[in-house]
Amino acid sequence: MREKLRVAAYAICVREGQILLARWINDGVPEWTLPGGGMEHGEDPHDTLLREVYEETGYRVEVTGLLGVRSVRFPSRRRFGRTVDQHHVGLVYEARVTDGELRFEVGGSTDMAEWHDLDAVPALHQVPLVDFGLRLWRERPVAGRPGG
Template structure:
């Protein structure tokens, strides 16, 4: 059965560091904080909620960076990711407990190439730096 999943993710860069999460369950990859948008929830509200759940930070959404579209053929899922630039406005860094992530950290953007990370993170960084007018990063047939 085919399904569509909409997610909202935050790109938060400050002084050469990026706010990231690492997945729980033995998955060593780093990614952007964010996740699935709840039914009826606006993606802006979803990214604010997800970043707080996964990192402890309250954030303000700056700009829409773009949309990533990807099909996971192994699960017949079409992932549509809405990526936003976000800014920390409160809270304290902490790790999520009992969720899909197990660590939150500020990591040097330069160090990313040496760390296992997701395609979502790469897309978010590309959108952050390139800021394409159409907001498109990865198209799939």
């Protein structure tokens, strides 16, 4: 079985009781996710975060902390019926907006970005990364992964 590793960096941006999310289109189905994305070869994860947040939201951010790491492994079917052992490693940073204006990404993996009330997040159609990131943000685990 083929193996594929993807390393990415994501931002938790919370202000005035709202979180910044980007809408990702997964096989034609929109799902809310944390702004961020995959590292380019040779790129530092911190720089990945700054680039991806700007691309997806129009905001410049300052990293205020590393909250933790999400490591997920799953098989997926690819072209010609081949199965790929996917391993996604996501670094979740806390960040604050320092400049820019909210705008939507054109021609990328997301089609819009929006601030959402923290209380409304559970009702959104979202990827599991959002809940994971919010749990890191709330619990601030020393080991970088939520307990239990």
